[in-house]
Amino acid sequence: DGGITQSPKYLFRKEGQNVTLSCEQNLNHDAMYWYRQDPGQGLRLIYYSQIVNDFQKGDIAEGYSVSREKKESFPLTVTSAQKNPTAFYLCASSIFVVAGDNEQFFGPGTRLTVL
Amino acid sequence: GENVEQHPSTLSVQEGDSAVIKCTYSDSASNYFPWYKQELGKGPQLIIDIRSNVGEKKDQRIAVTLNKTAKHFSLHITETQPEDSAVYFCAASTSNSGYALNFGKGTSLLVTP
Numbered sequence A: 001d002g003g004i005t006q007s008p009k010y011l012f013r014k015e016g017q018n019v020t021l022s023c024e025q026n027l028n029h030d031a032m033y034w035y036r037q038d039p040g041q042g043l044r045l046i047y048y049s050q051i052v053n054d055f056q057k058g059d060i061a062e063g064y065s066v067s068r069e070k071k072e073s074f075p076l077t078v079t080s081a082q083k084n085p086t087a088f089y090l091c092a093s094s095i096f097v098v099a100g101d102n103e104q105f106f107g108p109g110t111r112l113t114v115l
Numbered sequence B: 001g002e003n004v005e006q007h008p009s010t011l012s013v014q015e016g017d018s019a020v021i022k023c024t025y026s027d028s029a030s031n032y033f034p035w036y037k038q039e040l041g042k043g044p045q046l047i048i049d050i051r052s053n054v055g056e057k058k059d060q061r062i063a064v065t066l067n068k069t070a071k072h073f074s075l076h077i078t079e080t081q082p083e084d085s086a087v088y089f090c091a092a093s094t095s096n097s098g099y100a101l102n103f104g105k106g107t108s109l110l111v112t113p
Helices: none
Strands: A004-007 A010-013 A019-025 A031-037 A043-051 A054-057 A064-066 A076-078 A087-094 A110-114 B004-007 B010-014 B019-025 B032-038 B045-051 B056-059 B062-067 B072-077 B086-093 B101-103 B107-112
Touching: A004 A087, A010 A019, A019 A031, A019 A087, A019 A110, A043 A064, A043 B101, A076 A087, B004 B086, B010 B019, B019 B086, B019 B107, B032 B062, B045 B056, B045 B062, B072 B086
Parallel strands: A010 A110, B010 B107
Antiparallel strands: A004 A019, A019 A076, A031 A043, A031 A087, A043 A054, A064 A076, A087 A110, B004 B019, B019 B072, B032 B045, B032 B086, B056 B062, B062 B072, B086 B101, B086 B107
């Protein structure tokens, strides 16, 4: 089956700890994205990557880091510098099209809770 | 940057009635406008999208309209069913962030039998 997988589904972290969220896709998509969702809010862009070994900050990148060493993988690290990390994290991917009409497909999400 | 406003935040309709959700955007360069449905605890699912060279698109009970001059677009669901109950998000895409999506804050739709 083709699609986007995120793991784990639920994640608990103690304050001061870094934690890495996994995102894998087998759709052969060039672009990958990380969004954060808070209750009653829309999705906000954290980081995005259009090609391997390249990524850019989104609107709320502070306290987060990413890597894109492989086309199919785009892990997100939530660092201790992120002051309010408890949220639902969503990964997405799309065929990168310059014209901009790129359908984004989302994974099932990871719910992170800081204890 | 792009700003997407979505209204209403909650919407309750009776089964069989129509539901309309409206969004406005600020960046005239936006050219792609998808709508997503999100069920509790799950990732958003694309239900319909429209591109800036089209004014209207329909897929069975769902339709989207786009007014580029006024910079607003709307989702129309006809003959609503209880399984349509979910949170719906509109979004707009620009070149400023690698065509990442700028989302509205969502509309919680409840369809009562």
